[in-house]
Amino acid sequence: MEYKYGIAVSPGVAIGPALVLDTEGVLIQHRTVPPDQVEAEVVRLQKALDEAAEDARSTRERLTAKIGPTFGNIFGAQASVFQDPGLRSQVETLIRIQYYSAEYAVSRVIRDFVKTLEEAARKIPEHSRAEILRRSAEFIDLERQVLANLLGHPTDTFTNLTEPVVILANDLMPSDTADFNPRTVRAFATESGGNTSHTAILAGALEIPAVVGIGRFLTDVSGGDMVIVDGEEGVLIIDPDEDTLRRYEDKRIALLSRVDRYESIRDKPAVTNDATPVPIRLLGNIELAQEAEHCLERGAEGVGLYRTEFLYLNKTADPTEEEHYSAYASVLHKLGPSRPVVIRTLDLGADKFSSLSGTVAGEKNPFLGLRSVRLCLRNLDLFKTQLRAILRAAVHGDVRVMFPMISTMDELRQCKTLLNEVKEDLEDAGVPFKRDVRVGTMIEVPSAALLADFMAREVDFFSIGTNDLIQYTLAADRNNENVANLYQPSDPAVLRLIQMVVQAAQRAQIEVNVCGEMSGEQLFIPLLVGMGLRQLSATPRKIPEIKQVIRVLQVTEAQEVARRALGLETARQVSSYLREQLRRILPQAVD
Amino acid sequence: MNGPMRRTVRVINPLGLHWRVAEQFSRTAGRYTSAVVVRNGETSADGKSPTSLILLVALPGTELVLEVDGPDAAMAIDPLAAILAAPSGEDYTI
Numbered sequence: 167m168e169y170k171y172g173i174a175v176s177p178g179v180a181i182g183p184a185l186v187l188d189t190e191g192v193l194i195q196h197r198t199v200p201p202d203q204v205e206a207e208v209v210r211l212q213k214a215l216d217e218a219a220e221d222a223r224s225t226r227e228r229l230t231a232k233i234g235p236t237f238g239n240i241f242g243a244q245a246s247v248f249q250d251p252g253l254r255s256q257v258e259t260l261i262r263i264q265y266y267s268a269e270y271a272v273s274r275v276i277r278d279f280v281k282t283l284e285e286a287a288r289k290i291p292e293h294s295r296a297e298i299l300r301r302s303a304e305f306i307d308l309e310r311q312v313l314a315n316l317l318g319h320p321t322d323t324f325t326n327l328t329e330p331v332v333i334l335a336n337d338l339m340p341s342d343t344a345d346f347n348p349r350t351v352r353a354f355a356t357e358s359g360g361n362t363s364h365t366a367i368l369a370g371a372l373e374i375p376a377v378v379g380i381g382r383f384l385t386d387v388s389g390g391d392m393v394i395v396d397g398e399e400g401v402l403i404i405d406p407d408e409d410t411l412r413r414y415e416d417k418r419i420a421l422l423s424r425v426d427r428y429e430s431i432r433d434k435p436a437v438t439n440d441a442t443p444v445p446i447r448l449l450g451n452i453e454l455a456q457e458a459e460h461c462l463e464r465g466a467e468g469v470g471l472y473r474t475e476f477l478y479l480n481k482t483a484d485p486t487e488e489e490h491y492s493a494y495a496s497v498l499h500k501l502g503p504s505r506p507v508v509i510r511t512l513d514l515g516a517d518k519f520s521s522l523s524g525t526v527a528g529e530k531n532p533f534l535g536l537r538s539v540r541l542c543l544r545n546l547d548l549f550k551t552q553l554r555a556i557l558r559a560a561v562h563g564d565v566r567v568m569f570p571m572i573s574t575m576d577e578l579r580q581c582k583t584l585l586n587e588v589k590e591d592l593e594d595a596g597v598p599f600k601r602d603v604r605v606g607t608m609i610e611v612p613s614a615a616l617l618a619d620f621m622a623r624e625v626d627f628f629s630i631g632t633n634d635l636i637q638y639t640l641a642a643d644r645n646n647e648n649v650a651n652l653y654q655p656s657d658p659a660v661l662r663l664i665q666m667v668v669q670a671a672q673r674a675q676i677e678v679n680v681c682g683e684m685s686g687e688q689l690f691i692p693l694l695v696g697m698g699l700r701q702l703s704a705t706p707r708k709i710p711e712i713k714q715v716i717r718v719l720q721v722t723e724a725q726e727v728a729r730r731a732l733g734l735e736t737a738r739q740v741s742s743y744l745r746e747q748l749r750r751i752l753p754q755a756v757d
Numbered sequence: 758m759n760g761p762m763r764r765t766v767r768v769i770n771p772l773g774l775h776w777r778v779a780e781q782f783s784r785t786a787g788r789y790t791s792a793v794v795v796r797n798g799e800t801s802a803d804g805k806s807p808t809s810l811i812l813l814v815a816l817p818g819t820e821l822v823l824e825v826d827g828p829d830a831a832m833a834i835d836p837l838a839a840i841l842a843a844p845s846g847e848d849y850t851i
Contacts, residue, residue: 298814
């Protein structure tokens with residue numbers, strides 16, 4: 167039995183047999199072979215490469231006959247790579263010398279090529295970069311074809327799992343986690359990653375227990391070993407003994423019954439405990455279409471934050487308008503015509519993906535760099551494609567569009583102008599769309615909070631993104647352990663900015679929402695309601711907990727909590743005051 | 758023996774040394790018994806291996822050094838240099 171400690175990113179406990187993934191996320195069950203199987207492995211490799219070359223050649227002939235040699239020859243080049251003597255000898259050497267399995271050896275060699283090209287791409291002028299990155303993406307495509315032949319089945323294994331497993335990997339690509347079916351993937355644990363990594367957010371969204379950032383452990387575990395993932399404490403236990411298994415089975419059942427308790431308040435209204443109950447609108451934060459169901463299951467009144475980054479990640483090409491449209495439309499169909507759905511436009515850091523045109527690789531300070539709406543305003547085609555799809559999808563429901571990371575009035579106005587241009591284009595083209603969608607801005611940069619009164623004149627609503635607001639206000643990255651202690655939602659500077667934004671919204675009579683992690687914590691609910699918030703948006707899983715606080719809270723006492731908290735000087739004082747108040751208001755509160 | 762024949766060739770194809778060029782070059786190089794090496798600065802590629810040619814990351818404007826060493830070098834060097842120096846090739850990648 168072995169304990170491994172990491173970062174808990176998605177709660178719950180799961181027990182099951184391990185499925186170990188190769189470091190690059192491809193399902194490779196055996197990394198090495200016994201010495202006496204080396205020659206058989208080389209033969210297997212040659213066969214797989216020959217098959218891939220044969221497939222490419224027959225595709226070439228088919229396409230040449232059908233649409234001409236220009237397209238056909240594309241596959242001729244592919245065939246030549248599969249038959250490349252240089253490539254073959256490199257892979258064979260790894261099998262013979264390192265006893266690597268054919269799969270692992272192919273993957274290592276091709277990943278090295280990809281790395282070489284990506285490093286080269288960083289050093290060359292921007293206009294040539296896309297071409298070189300495309301070549302590296304093509305290598306990955308070639309790798310997949312060979313692996314598919316070697317493994318004898320397509321590599322998208324997650325969707326084909328028949329028995330429940332716990333997935334262990336170095337890291338997972340967001341597109342991998344998106345295919346996880348919670349019925350068969352019970353949990354996952356990874357060597358790398360942090361609590362704000364995209365994968366961690368998705369694990370939370372899919373409600374799969376997860377622990378990340380464990381450090382090297384894959385060498386200590388084999389596929390099929392029994393493992394426990396404790397997403398509450400951030401622990402992975404390999405090969406647990408009987409006592410431990412029993413203890414965790416009990417814990418697992420206890421956690422499930424906590425979930426059931428919350429179900430009992432799902433259909434009760436989210437109103438305060440005042441003589442005249444004040445409704446607080448609770449909305450869900452989502453990323454994937456299937457999470458729309460989680461919103462409904464947990465009693466959310468709509469979607470307060472629909473993140474769209476998912477559409478862009480791990481793509482070799484930017485998503486098409488149709489891809490955007492069908493993703494949005496499927497969420498809207500699940501939620502119906504009258505529940506609000508706030509779609510946030512692309513909010514990716516330039517560091518998150520290399521395939522997007524116009525991306526600046528190797529920025530020294532990506533969080534202060536070309537990201538989010540800044541990236542969109544520099545890539546107008548990309549931005550307009552998304553805006554067109556949002557406006558078109560809006561005919562199916564109550565869609566609102568929201569711009570992230572706005573830091574100046576000019577940016578906000580440019581976004582609005584662009585939205586109007588897109589409307590004109592759609593109008594001219596006779597494409598059905600909804601003209602009067604509400605427009606909002608995220609307030610997540612201190613400059614935007616400070617200008618909230620001006621910003622309020624331009625938009626129909628605000629949504630305060632506390633995660634970034636905290637990071638930019640305190641100038642601290644919470645994933646950097648040396649400064650993570652500075653990152654505190656309860657810091658008085660953060661509270662003051664939130665208060666300014668809420669007051670600006672109230673004066674301008676526009677809606678204001680909080681959609682950062684802060685609004686998902688019971689601790690902050692009395693404070694936020696007391697500051698005047700009547701809308702909160704959180705991950706669907708948190709909604710019953712928030713509602714539980716709201717239903718026992720009185721607005722007058724919340725206002726008193728806010729008044730007192732805003733008079734405190736340090737984050738520590740605010741937190742301990744809020745804890746004390748939560749214990750008073752809701753004695754059974756967790757933690 | 759005189760050692761390898763050498764020729765400096767400038768890539769003018771707007772996509773640089775792309776897959777189609779690599780494929781055509783390596784296929785042609787494979788017809789000769791001579792060893793074929795292409796250098797881009799410090800990096801060198803086996804001329805008979807299309808993947809290694811791609812990894813040269815030869816952009817438009819790059820000066821490549823072509824080295825052919827063997828009994829049929831004199832016959833091989835012209836057609837090989839011509840492929841590297843071709844103005845367009847076809848505009849596709851794999």
